[in-house]
Amino acid sequence: MSTVVSPDVIERATPPSAPPVTPRFLRRLIRRPSAAISLGVLALIVLAAIFAPLVAPDSPNYADLAHPLAGPTLAHPLGTDQLGRDLLSRLIYGARPAIVETLEVVGTTLVLGLPIGLMSGFIGGWFDRMVMQVIDIGMAIPAMVVILIVLSVFSNDFDIAMIALGILLVPPFVRNIRGAVVAVRGELFVDAARVAGLSPPRIVFRHVLPRVSGPVLVQATLLSAISVLFTSGLGYLGFGVQPPNPSWGTMVGNAQQVINESSWPLVAAGGIVGITVLCLGLLGDAIRDVSVESWTGPVARSRRHSVALAAPLDRELAPREPNADALLSVRGLRVAFPRQGRSVLVAQDVDFDIYPGEAVGLIGESGCGKTSVARAVIRLLRGGGEVVGGRIVVGGRDVLALDANELRRFRGGEVGYISQEPQISLDPTFKVGALLREAIKCHSDMSRAAARARAVELLELVRLPEAKHVLALYPHELSGGMAQRVALARALAGRPRLLIADEPTTALDVTLQSEILGLLRSLQQETGMALLLVSHDCWVISELCQRVLVMYAGQVVEQAPVDALFDRPAHPYSERLLLSDPGSVTDDAQPLPTIPGTVPAPEDWPSGCHFRERCDHASAACAAAPIPLAELPGGRESRCIFAHDLYDGHSTPSGCSTR
Amino acid sequence: MSTAPALLEVHDLEVTYRAHRRELAAVRGVSLSIAAGETVGLVGESGSGKTTIARAILGLVAVRSGSISLAGRDLAGARGADRRELSKIVQVVFQDPYSSLNPALKIGATLAEPLRALHGKSAGEARQRSRDLLERVGIDAAAVDRYPASFSGGQRQRVAIARALMPSPELVLCDEAVSALDLSVQASVLNLLRSLQREFNLGYLFIGHDLDVVRYMSSRIVVLYRGRVMEHGLADAVARRPCHPYTQALVAAKPGRGKRSAAVSVTPPAGSDVSTPAIGCPFEPRCRYAIERCASETPELQATGDGGAAACHRLGDIPALPAALQTPPRRAKSA
16 A cells, blocks of 8 residues: 655665666676586586587497496596496486486476466466465375386386476476566566556566566576486486486496495496586576576675775864763764675764754655664664774763673663664564563563563553553554554663664654654653654654754764754755755745755765755865864854855745744 | 546445455545546555555456546446557556566666557657657656666656656556655656646646645645545645544644644554444544544535535534644645
């Protein structure tokens, strides 16, 4: 329905800087070492099998009875079996039935499974339910037993057995493909294609099939691996290719007979099966990664990134000393995230203070670094982000110097945190009571009963009626507003002196939002805790906060008391941002004031003032050097060299001023 | 109601969903009309059925009863080729610009799709029109050869708007089209939508949850709650002088300086979110003015002046919203 997708969430889901050029799939695949090696090995096996008469050193059935069970020699690179037959030659010829059988199995599964999976997932409804019932039954059929029956009925016809195996593998394949199709079917672009007038078959071929090609390829490699293992097993049991002709399975069987005399033949025969299956698995893995990459950009690797920064750093501004009177004092904070193998600054020279009991708003558009700053304060940066400079002091303690134990008590004990998605932040496997007790016990030694009483008290604190009833609910049983209240109760369990609320109401309806805001205000009055409210909504901030920080492109560009900011913004960005809100226009007939261009990505921050390329006032001086925060009367600051002129020159109030 | 012949006429629309073997009513008896070149706003919270109405108009969900007619042709009953023919007239811009463009297709291929499917245009013609329209919505025409991944959210929404305009529609449904965008980006997209409306005489059904944005865009507003129309009327009247207790709560809930959010409390009873009684006013469980009759009898829409109406049994008893909670007055929109 109308769940609001916040800009932040979307930006995170798909990095806007994903590489626009998409080189061909195969080329990207080969660039991965594991894929390149696997493909090479598999190609080698296939080519050797095709050109077996040319590459095999011997005829596969020529018995050199003088050298049975020989180790590797020049004449027999992999040694010989008990009849003196060359093992390498037999492996090469034995690959032929393996390849044919695999193609039969995979071909059967794809031909039958792909249409069924696509239709089942796309059409849905009763057809889907019927297919899934049949699939469930099919999954329960023991493959080996059925194949043995097929072989006995069709007098050892291996082709028919392989087709039967292919059919038996259809159910799990359909299940996978159907799942992928259902996910794609829910995407809006499929709806858009319907609205564009495309017929269902065209939608499937143009929009759905390309999106599920990755899973199909992955499944195909897995099916191949299963087929190689299965046919080797059958060969070992004596089915399929009959002696003296070689197959990998019969070779394993032969080797097993002489295991007491020499283990070498088993190493060779088992090795080729193992290597083939391993290569197929690695290939499938790489295909999965690459097929995702083609539309989302490279999958983030956990490898530690170099600390070399992408853009040449601005000369650092001289850091100021932390404020001893403040509850939270942040000075010269720099946060960096890895992006495409480089480290990129997302917050720079961030200075601000929060005093005990004060409510401070942090406002800015997505990609401006406000969430990074908020999470840096509790050292909970995601996606490999780290603080690369500056100081964070809470109650006189340096947060960046805390060890793991101290940090655990600090989070929740000194500083609480609630996020935008309350449902996601609550572990779905625990009841509300368990979640709260866990948080309570983290910060104080309490008996179970005392912890339970405290949990009830916390739920009453966040105005949840029937607290005892709520304790027994699982997170999925809570509505959005209730979930945010529970998340809030949990954040308050350690009696923090500062609560960081990151877009706490963005996912909620406006009437619920107003209740949560009211709750936050009264909690602040009751407990005396300070609040850092992160939001993109100037109305939310203006209702709750005494002071506002405006962030733009990684920097705090303005800091002012709330009335002062909304009446007379002293930075060109704050001014333009507030003006572009439809709620602050006075004449509906006029176009809304806009800011030209877009927020630059962290890699593309201009030198000097980050806003200068979009600013009407920009001059050469704005580009020359980093702009420091200029102090203005009334305890406010602005990161603009024209701040004093702007501040004095305002004739009319602007922005969220009329409510 | 406007006097111009209606471009879109929705009458007594009912849409139900089946969930867990139960029929859930998503839209219940909704009527609305849009004239050519007019914007009608549809406001409501999640679960109000506003997106379902759009999907019913687009033929993406089945209509249980009621009628939808577009430029005089029946839309609710149209199937297959007929239905696709109507796609020439009505198009859509969805909320999420990241999910509404197929990441595996180049922008040019996505744009050309409706034109080739509906009008049988050649690849060359479709490409030329794609380039023209991209330029018109403020995107470099070279974008036809690029993938959606290289565009920001605001740019993608412009591309989605260009796609909607490809078959030269008369009506565009904007389903939370700017809700995912940042403030400054939102402003430029709203401006674009308004200038396109003037240029092509488009009718808009503008769906949103932010009353300020919807008011700015619309000449008339329809307020939905739990699938029913609570109130409709001129945009400025609904936003400034809401008559229905729910609309009042919606207006009062908008945060702002000096506002005390708790002023109009609409606390929902805990845990009773999913089911709405089949009879009675759907807002009754949350309404501070509710009386016994509200639970037993579904209120009909009653005129409120200026062509507006509200569905409330106690319309005459509801005091006006205190001035401090009202939306400030605007200068009237030019026709």
